[in-house]
Amino acid sequence: MIQKSLFRPQTRLRKDETFWSCCCLLFSPPQKVLKVGNESFSPSSKLAASRKTWRKRTPAARSIWRRPLLWSKGLLKKAGFAPSGWSRQRRAASEVAATAAAMAEPGAGRVPPVEAYEAAMVLSGVGDALGYRGGRWEYCTSGPRIAAELEALGGLDAICLEPPEWPVSDDTVLHLATAEGLATGLAGEPLLQELARRYVAAMSDMEGRKPGPTSLLGTSQLRPGEPDGYHIPFNPTGTGCGAAMRSLAIGLRYPHEQDLPTLIQVSVDSGRMTHHHPTGYLGALAVALFGALGARGVPPERWGRALLQTLPLAREYVGTAPAAAENWEHWEPFGEAWARYLASRGLAEGEGPARLPPLADPAERDAAYAAWALGGWAGRSGHDAPMVALEALLAAGPRWAELCARGALHSGDSDSTGAIAAGLWGLRHGLAPVPPGLHRRLEYRQRLLQAARRLHALAWGGPR
Known part of the structure; x- marks a missing residue:
């Protein structure tokens, strides 16, 4: 399950990402640590980073963290930090994100004949x-x-x-x-x-x-x-x-x-x-x-x-x-x-x-x-x-x-x-x-x- 500690109330997100971000997330449980070049970081480290530190990251690292997986308003809603006013459908989509970790796939990566x-x-x-x-x-x-x-x-x-x-x-x-x-x-x-x-x-x-x-x-x-x-x-x-x-x-x-x-x-x-x-x-x-x-x-x-x-x-x-x-x-x-x-x-x-x-x-x-x-x-x-x-x-x-x-x-x-x-x-x-x-x-x-x-x-x- 997604832990509330991974998110911060001050994190700002675009308004149009919930649907497609949850689509990407549904069968892709978040990784605990990502490596881009010589950098290694986790969702909590990224979200805790200041705006200044974020701007200093390499373009490759920024592109990874711009993945909808971590920018979903649905995830923040599940964590309890989403502002009010989002549609019923976006609230429902957040539940998808919250349970996506249960969708681990033992056959992932295999090509069927x-x-x-x-x-x-x-x-x-x-x-x-x-x-x-x-x-x-x-x-x-x-x-x-x-x-x-x-x-x-x-x-x-x-x-x-x-x-x-x-x-x-x-x-x-x-x-x-x-x-x-x-x-x-x-x-x-x-x-x-x-x-x-x-x-x-x-x-x-x-x-x-x-x-x-x-x-x-x-x-x-x-x-x-x-x-x-x-x-x-x-x-x-x-x-x-x-x-x-x-x-x-x-x-x-x-x-x-x-x-x-x-x-x-x-x-x-x-x-x-x-x-x-x-x-x-x-x-x-x-x-x-x-x-x-x-x-x-x-x-x-x-x-x-x-x-x-x-x-x-x-x-x-x-x-x-x-x-x-x-x-x-x-x-x-x-x-x-x-x-x-x-x-x-x-x-x-x-x-x-x-x-x-x-x-x-x-x-x-x-x-x-x-x-x-x-x-x-x-x-x-x-x-x-x-x-x-x-x-x-x-x-x-x-x-x-x-x-x-x-x-x-x-x-x-x-x-x-x-x-x-x-x-x-x-x-x-x-x-x-x-x-x-x-x-x-x-x-x-x-x-x-x-x-x-x-x-x-x-x-x-x-x-x-």
Whole structure:
């Protein structure tokens, strides 16, 4: 935790740094001692230094200490020295800074192999096709019935996922639109325009894939190529999981600690292209964040807490966009649902092991998942699709069949939760444990592989 003794009341800060400084801080716990050239100093020594001494420091030393990490008003607020009048969002951001030290990353500095990205993208399609089964299992309201039908087919080892019986759904088509848009290497508004163009174009490939009504409505309102043509009006019913299901690639593209501001922007803005409601587009943020953390090797037990710590930063960003008042009015339920879930699993502080109920029976899983849902359809919404996926990931560990049973074979929106869960699982465990029949003839397999390789090269370096 950040100690009050590190700060001084007289320290003066710029007024516009809280949001981005907390973004930088969230996954970068402060170091006790920094070295620049021949100088070594700590936060307390810097803040205790007089203005005269500060001016005497070398330019290199000054540049280090100008890092937002140490100039965050949020940090001073947590320490009790911030003046009054700052916004509610800035106060919330200070809480992010106060708990950032708990986000130490055992996998920091490791570069994931390109095979991990390939497995993430391909198995996302596998989870989608398996949970969808041409619409038969997505709209089946009985987990036990799905389990019985799978057993009659001979189990996962006996299945060959290929059209026409096992096509991918709209989930994979739209996820490819996101991944291939990101793979262009564009940034900023050109990237958002490109994503909007690809989402509109993807609607021509929806025969037999059953896109959701919110995705259909949202894409019909996009005007790619026009100024702000990727913005659509606020939608009070846009709570579905259509933004979440297509956002794993965002985390793969922006996996680094310093990428967090961009990850927030791209996931929120791309999510709002169809699901302009906090419950909808924050689902995109959740899946993108989980993908980034998974790529860095952060254990899944920490992901939920990291999401709650990121929400104030997302709210700060949303406050700069159109329809801020409508968004803030509907903001709280997403975070409240995740806080309840994490508390029930012993993960409120981001430390494992998770306390998971057995839920060994498909009927028990159906009931548990339905309790998290809006309207009783598990995984349909932006908040609980990634929730079901995380639950499955935590419970399954390295067991692929268990991951499928919990994440893709239940009575809810099983193709969407399956796409998210299987993609995240593949990022951690690869393709080797998966029966070959499930992925070798998967629809759009080559496109998924190509997008994965390009995203890996953009994120981690290598041939592009």
